[in-house]
Amino acid sequence: MRLSFRSLRLRQQFDLWMGRIGQQWLYINAVLAFAFLYLPIAILIVYSFNNSRYNVVWRGFTWGWYESLLKGSDGLGLGTQIGTAGMGGSVLTALQNSLLVAGISTVVSTIFGTLLAIAMERGHFRGRSAIATLIYLPIVMPDITMGISLLVFFTLCFKLLETVTGIYLTLGITTVIIGHITFSLSFVTVIVRARLADLDPALEEAAMDLGANEWQTLWGVTLPLLWPAIFSGALLAFTLSLDDFVVTFFVAGVGSTTLPLFVYGMIKFSVTPAINAISTLMLLASMGLVIASLASASQSASS
Amino acid sequence: MENNAVDLIDISKQFANSARSDSFAVENLNLAIAPGEFFSLLGPSGCGKSTTLRMIAGLETPTRGEIFIYGERMQSRPPYHRPVNMVFQHYALFPHLNVLENVAFGLEMEHLSRSQVRQRAMEMLDLVKLNSLTSRYPRQLSGGQQQRVALARALVKRPRVLLLDEPLGALDLKLRKAMQLELKHMQKQLGITFIYVTHDQEEAMTMSDRIGVMYEGHLLQVGSPFEVYEYPATRFVASFIGESNILSGRVVQQHPNVIDVLVDEHWSLQVSRKGKGEPIPTDRRVSLAIRPEKVFLSSVQENPENSPCPNCCNGTIKEAIYLGTDTCYLIELNPHHQIVVRRQNVHSKGFHAYRPGISVQVVLPPESLCLLEDRDC
Numbered sequence: 216m217r218l219s220f221r222s223l224r225l226r227q228q229f230d231l232w233m234g235r236i237g238q239q240w241l242y243i244n245a246v247l248a249f250a251f252l253y254l255p256i257a258i259l260i261v262y263s264f265n266n267s268r269y270n271v272v273w274r275g276f277t278w279g280w281y282e283s284l285l286k287g288s289d290g291l292g293l294g295t296q297i298g299t300a301g302m303g304g305s306v307l308t309a310l311q312n313s314l315l316v317a318g319i320s321t322v323v324s325t326i327f328g329t330l331l332a333i334a335m336e337r338g339h340f341r342g343r344s345a346i347a348t349l350i351y352l353p354i355v356m357p358d359i360t361m362g363i364s365l366l367v368f369f370t371l372c373f374k375l376l377e378t379v380t381g382i383y384l385t386l387g388i389t390t391v392i393i394g395h396i397t398f399s400l401s402f403v404t405v406i407v408r409a410r411l412a413d414l415d416p417a418l419e420e421a422a423m424d425l426g427a428n429e430w431q432t433l434w435g436v437t438l439p440l441l442w443p444a445i446f447s448g449a450l451l452a453f454t455l456s457l458d459d460f461v462v463t464f465f466v467a468g469v470g471s472t473t474l475p476l477f478v479y480g481m482i483k484f485s486v487t488p489a490i491n492a493i494s495t496l497m498l499l500a501s502m503g504l505v506i507a508s509l510a511s512a513s514q515s516a517s518s
Numbered sequence: 519m520e521n522n523a524v525d526l527i528d529i530s531k532q533f534a535n536s537a538r539s540d541s542f543a544v545e546n547l548n549l550a551i552a553p554g555e556f557f558s559l560l561g562p563s564g565c566g567k568s569t570t571l572r573m574i575a576g577l578e579t580p581t582r583g584e585i586f587i588y589g590e591r592m593q594s595r596p597p598y599h600r601p602v603n604m605v606f607q608h609y610a611l612f613p614h615l616n617v618l619e620n621v622a623f624g625l626e627m628e629h630l631s632r633s634q635v636r637q638r639a640m641e642m643l644d645l646v647k648l649n650s651l652t653s654r655y656p657r658q659l660s661g662g663q664q665q666r667v668a669l670a671r672a673l674v675k676r677p678r679v680l681l682l683d684e685p686l687g688a689l690d691l692k693l694r695k696a697m698q699l700e701l702k703h704m705q706k707q708l709g710i711t712f713i714y715v716t717h718d719q720e721e722a723m724t725m726s727d728r729i730g731v732m733y734e735g736h737l738l739q740v741g742s743p744f745e746v747y748e749y750p751a752t753r754f755v756a757s758f759i760g761e762s763n764i765l766s767g768r769v770v771q772q773h774p775n776v777i778d779v780l781v782d783e784h785w786s787l788q789v790s791r792k793g794k795g796e797p798i799p800t801d802r803r804v805s806l807a808i809r810p811e812k813v814f815l816s817s818v819q820e821n822p823e824n825s826p827c828p829n830c831c832n833g834t835i836k837e838a839i840y841l842g843t844d845t846c847y848l849i850e851l852n853p854h855h856q857i858v859v860r861r862q863n864v865h866s867k868g869f870h871a872y873r874p875g876i877s878v879q880v881v882l883p884p885e886s887l888c889l890l891e892d893r894d895c
Contacts, residue, residue: 417610420577423597424604425624425675435623439614 256498263491280492306493309477312388316463316473317456320395325449327396328403333437335404336411337419353401362465365394369466386468394466395459399452406451406512410444411437443511450508454501522586523679523711524551524574529583531569531735543569545735547583551679551713556705558714558722561732562758567715568607570732571681574713575604588678598627603677605685609668611656617643617667618652624675642674645704662693669701679711686721698724719759723747731755747809749792753890756807763813763857765806766892769798776884779806782854788828790885798891805890810846810860814881815872829882833857835872847872849880 266277284306334340335347353361366386373384418440422432438445460475467476474497481490531544544566551557559567572578574585576597585592587601603624612620622639630638643649646666656664665685672680682701686694702725705712716722722729723743730740731754739751750756753764767787771778776788777798787806798804818832836856837848840863847859859880861871872878 415608415610417606417608418612420597421604421606421610421612421671422623424575424577424602425671426598426627427623428596428598431627436612 259491260495260498263488263495265488265491268487280488281496284489284492284496305472306474306477309472309474312391312471313457313474316388316391316395316471317453319392320399320456321449321453323392324396324399324403324452325445328400328448328452329407329441329445331400331404332407332411333433336408337416350401350404353398354405358398358459358461361398362394362462365390365397365462366465369393386466386471388468388471390466390468391463391471391473394462395456398459398462399455402451402455403445403448406448407441407444410441414440447508447512450504450511454504454508457504458497458501521553522550523553523555523588524549524713525584525586525589526550526570526574527584527586529570529573529580529585531566531573531578532581542566542581542735544573544580547735547737549730549737549740551711553588553711554709556702556712556714556725556727558716558726558729559732560716560719560722560729560759562717564734565732566735567717567732568683571604571683571713571715574679575602575681576600577604601678602681603672603675604681604683605668605672607683607685607687609656609664609685611664611667611671613656616653616655617648617659620656620667621670621674624671628675638674639670642670645673646670661688661690662697665689665697669704673704673708673710677710679713680705682712682714684716685714686716694721701725723759729759731758733758750807750888750890753805753807753892756805756888756890761810761858761860762807763810764890765808765855767804767806769800769802769804772800777889779804779889781806782852785831785852785855787882787887788884789887789889792889798889803892805892807888807890808857808882808886810858811844811862812883812886813857813859814883815847815849815859815861816879816881817872818877818879827881828884829887831880831882833878833880835874835876835878838872838874849878851880 262273263280264276264278265273266279267274331346331350335343335350369386369390377383414437418436419432422436423429427435458475459473460479463473463476464479467473472480474493478490478493481487481493526547526549529544529547530542532542547566547570559570561567569578573580574587574592576592576595576599579594590601592600612623615623618636618639621642622635625635625638640649640652643652646669648663648666648670651659651663656667659667665688668685685701686697689697698721701712705725714722714725726743728740728742729746731738731746733754739746739755741749746755746759750759750762756762756764765781765787767779767781769777770780770786775791777791778786779789780786789806831851833849833851835847836850839846839848842863844860844862847861848856849859850856857880
């Protein structure tokens with residue numbers, strides 16, 4: 216009896232210590248994981264303020280790289296570095312392209328994605344479950360597969376068009392936009408559909424019972440309740456489009472360089488803090504959009 | 519048929535994607551509901567009562583059969599073109615609209631002028647006593663208030679038939695009782711036909727002019743609360759509405775006024791012949807139902823040399839449960855049969871009348887016994 220009591224005490228003591236050690240380790244593990252994830256990004260941001268042409272040595276703090284980007288001037292002589300006249304100008308062109316592509320692809324994919332989600336969740340037609348599975352495919356498909364398949368598709372289309380009508384088309388901003396719509400569409404559909412699945416179908420039935428036809432029900436009840444999810448989907452589509460490199464790389468042509476493509480082009484010449492500055496700005500923009508998207512989604516979930 | 523508010527003619531509903539593909543949610547249902555009637559569809563969950571209501575509303579399409587509302591054929595007419603409105607089980611209030619907008623929603627679909635919409639919505643909110651909460655949103659309302667908004671939203675459309683799908687299910691008991699009376703009062707005042715779906719037999723008894731009892735997609739019996747309680751048509755009705763003691767037996771002999779039913783080898787009971795219904799042939803297996811409060815109890819000593827009394831037997835009190843208004847006794851008549859008997863607690867000391875273990879004399883009056891043909895339910 217006495218022995219078992221003592222061993223119980225020992226056991227408890229042991230468990231207590233193990234628990235404490237476990238907690239410490241959990242904490243250390245979390246710190247390491249976060250360091251692994253965010254240290255490179257932190258370094259990127261810090262060196263964007265480096266008063267040097269090279270990334271390796273710290274030569275003091277400066278806003279110079281940001282100023283030169285925003286002013287669109289040569290700034291610290293990058294123009295000669297890269298071999299283009301007015302590097303800032305081409306940054307702005309790339310930004311303009313990026314915003315144009317993101318804007319149009321977001322609007323189009325949001326409209327069609329929402330309609331697709333409604334069709335899949337509320338419609339009764341053949342092959343509904345097949346479409347539901349297929350819509351996930353672009354999300355899991357490797358970007359490179361998508362990029363190559365789009366390139367092959369566009370080339371084929373252009374060739375066909377040329378032989379039939381004689382009109383000659385090349386890759387450009389339009390093909391980039393179409394490519395971005397292809398992958399954004401899936402994300403919008405998935406987000407809107409999740410919200411729609413949570414929506415009590417009795418609400419729409421109540422609207423119809425009260426005399427609203429299908430269109431009036433859509434505009435009066437379904438869409439107002441879906442807005443947060445639609446907005447969230449649109450923000451995600453915008454972010455994805457702004458950040459996309461791989462798909463854009465395959466389907467872009469002359470004059471349709473987006474910001475990620477431009478950064479890639481710069482790296483070919485030299486890794487200067489200007490790249491860090493652009494990357495930092497893109498990071499901030501993306502983070503802002505993602506946070507807004509999450510906030511909107513959680514608001515839609517709670518209402 | 520034009521004289522009826524609602525006619526359901528041989529309605530069946532089979533859900534395409536149900537687990538048992540051969541099962542019917544509703545099967546061959548015939549029902550006529552008179553104008554201004556408060557009709558309840560009563561049954562356990564999954565009996566098809568909600569499906570029937572939804573078919574009247576146009577939210578489900580019958581697989582077979584026809585629905586007429588005030589003589590008009592409703593075949594393939596969408597919900598928004600039917601002269602009925604519905605109060606949904608969980609109210610289904612629009613969360614993005616406030617109380618006034620919720621009530622006005624249906625009126626705006628009728629292309630009325632803005633002032634008319636507002637006036638009629640406000641009138642209806644006055645009726646349900648919510649005129650002080652017009653700018654609240656549904657999530658800011660209590661269950662009872664939400665229920666009133668749902669009611670106002672449906673009534674403001676001035677439907678010819680109001681459909682209610684367990685509208686009081688989510689309310690607590692006190693509020694539910696109050697709302698039952700209020701609903702009944704409102705129905706009388708407005709003169710609208712109400713079709714009320716519930717699984718609560720007491721609720722159905724309180725409010726209805728007539729009750730339709732449903733089980734497994736079939737309408738077993740339609741009648742006034744009195745008829746359904748006093749003359750249940752089937753075993754299921756007898757046990758679902760109120761309590762019943764059910765004994766199985768066999769018809770052995772027919773007399774002009776009574777039928778002899780053999781329950782046990784040595785135990786036969788006389789049952790009064792009720793006026794209606796087809797005669798039941800001799801030798802048919804039947805069930806006998808009797809309500810616990812209709813059984814007579816007396817102590818054996820009180821009645822030592824009793825005159826020949828039909829349906830008398832002796833039993834032993836097994837349990838006595840005090841329930842406030844009455845006391846419930848479980849009595850063993852013989853090793854195979856136990857019955858439940860209720861006695862009202864008229865006197866404060868009444869509870870101690872029969873203690874467990876005491877022998878009593880039990881009388882099952884022939885006129886209180888219901889003869890039920892053995893069917894599936």
